Amino acid sequence: MIPFLDLKGINAQYRNELIEAATQVIDSGWYVQGTHVKAFEHEFADYCGTKHCIGVANGLDALILVLRAWKELGRLKEGDEVIVPANTYIASILAITENRLKPILVEPDEHTYNLAPGLIEQAITANTKAILAVHLYGQLAPMPEIMAMAKKHNLLVLEDSAQAHGAQIDGKKAGNWGDASGFSFYPGKNLGALGDAGAVTTNDDALAQTIRALGNYGSHKKYENLYLGVNSRLDEMQAALLRVKLKHLDQETKRRQQIAAMYCEGINNPSIALPIQDSKLNIKHCASHVWHLFVIRTTEREKLQTYLTEQGIQTLIHYPIAPHHQKAYQAWSNQSYPITEAIHNQVLSLPISPVMPINDCEKVISALNEWCLDD
Numbered sequence: 001m002i003p004f005l006d007l008k009g010i011n012a013q014y015r016n017e018l019i020e021a022a023t024q025v026i027d028s029g030w031y032v033q034g035t036h037v038k039a040f041e042h043e044f045a046d047y048c049g050t051k052h053c054i055g056v057a058n059g060l061d062a063l064i065l066v067l068r069a070w071k072e073l074g075r076l077k078e079g080d081e082v083i084v085p086a087n088t089y090i091a092s093i094l095a096i097t098e099n100r101l102k103p104i105l106v107e108p109d110e111h112t113y114n115l116a117p118g119l120i121e122q123a124i125t126a127n128t129k130a131i132l133a134v135h136l137y138g139q140l141a142p143m144p145e146i147m148a149m150a151k152k153h154n155l156l157v158l159e160d161s162a163q164a165h166g167a168q169i170d171g172k173k174a175g176n177w178g179d180a181s182g183f184s185f186y187p188g189k190n191l192g193a194l195g196d197a198g199a200v201t202t203n204d205d206a207l208a209q210t211i212r213a214l215g216n217y218g219s220h221k222k223y224e225n226l227y228l229g230v231n232s233r234l235d236e237m238q239a240a241l242l243r244v245k246l247k248h249l250d251q252e253t254k255r256r257q258q259i260a261a262m263y264c265e266g267i268n269n270p271s272i273a274l275p276i277q278d279s280k281l282n283i284k285h286c287a288s289h290v291w292h293l294f295v296i297r298t299t300e301r302e303k304l305q306t307y308l309t310e311q312g313i314q315t316l317i318h319y320p321i322a323p324h325h326q327k328a329y330q331a332w333s334n335q336s337y338p339i340t341e342a343i344h345n346q347v348l349s350l351p352i353s354p355v356m357p358i359n360d361c362e363k364v365i366s367a368l369n370e371w372c373l374d375d
């Protein structure tokens with residue numbers, strides 16, 4: 001079986017370095033809020049080009065804490081509208097509703113699956129206060145246009161960079177475009193810990209301070225509590241392991257890009273639509289895709305997935321149910337988002353990883369090219 005993602009193989013590449021890092025933490029006797037977290041925060045902020053990085057427990061918390069901090073700072077209040085793509089992973093939307101803000105679901109661009117400036121503009125009202133721009137599948141949303149629009153309408157911009165570590169437009173990376181950004185280091189993400197982990201990046205000093213306090217019981221100073229905070233911290237073990245993984249991230253991204261290029265050149269079945277890079281549509285900017293996922297589209301998705309399984313190729317669907325059709329958001333069940341619904345019915349993610357053998361990539365390409373809709 002060609003696995004969708006060989007996580008064991010990815011981490012096995014760095015087995016010795018990871019064991020060395022874990023041993024250091026075990027032997028240090030210091031497991032929370034220590035030197036590895038501080039060092040990782042520094043290194044990841046450097047990597048993104050931002051002034052601050054604040055380690056938190058996971059990617060969802062990163063997004064929740066940014067919005068919460070903006071409320072504490074008086075920049076948002078309950079009921080304010082936040083624009084978010086209707087086809088995002090549910091965590092982006094959970095961060096909004098958790099803060100009692102109002103998500104305004106907006107259809108994405110049907111080619112890039114990211115927010116489209118024209119469709120955002122139509123959704124802006126007097127109550128709109130922020131845009132949550134998701135960099136879905138590893139490609140940045142059109143940030144130059146989104147930032148210009150945010151400036152014009154005086155909106156905050158939060159990036160959901162959980163799938164886009166290192167992706168850039170004109171040399172500026174994910175996490176350094178908006179007023180703040182949330183990252184996930186869930187094991188399967190491009191920069192993956194060996195457990196749950198996340199971070200916020202920002203260039204805003206006040207925001208960074210507030211998030212740090214909120215994630216530490218609301219305390220900015222030991223035993224003094226400014227806010228009704230939570231406990232959401234990155235721990236020393238995950239930080240130490242992430243420092244190892246971060247050193248290899250760019251090399252891993254290159255391998256993903258090589259596989260994606262092979263897929264794009266090799267797959268030529270007229271029943272299958274390939275992913276479209278924004279940079280190919282929009283020649284004004286130079287963008288890089290980090291291929292967290294390689295997502296194809298077909299109207300016969302179930303048939304194609306069954307066929308690939310029979311061929312020994314594991315695929316996944318990102319995502320099978322649109323957020324507005326989830327039971328958790330029952331109140332939205334009669335809303336209609338045709339582009340989003342078509343995406344959820346048609347997308348299929350092919351195996352892609354930094355350790356995928358070229359041979360396997362060729363097998364996937366042949367299997368797809370031999371697939372006949374009438375079979």
Ligand SMILES: *Cc1c(COP(=O)(O)O)cnc(C)c1O
Pocket residue numbers: 058059060061088089091092134160162163183184185186196197198
């Ligand atoms: C993974 C993911 C999250 C949530 O991150 P966790 O670390 O799993 O909490 C949020 N948004 C997107 C787009 C994601 O892919």
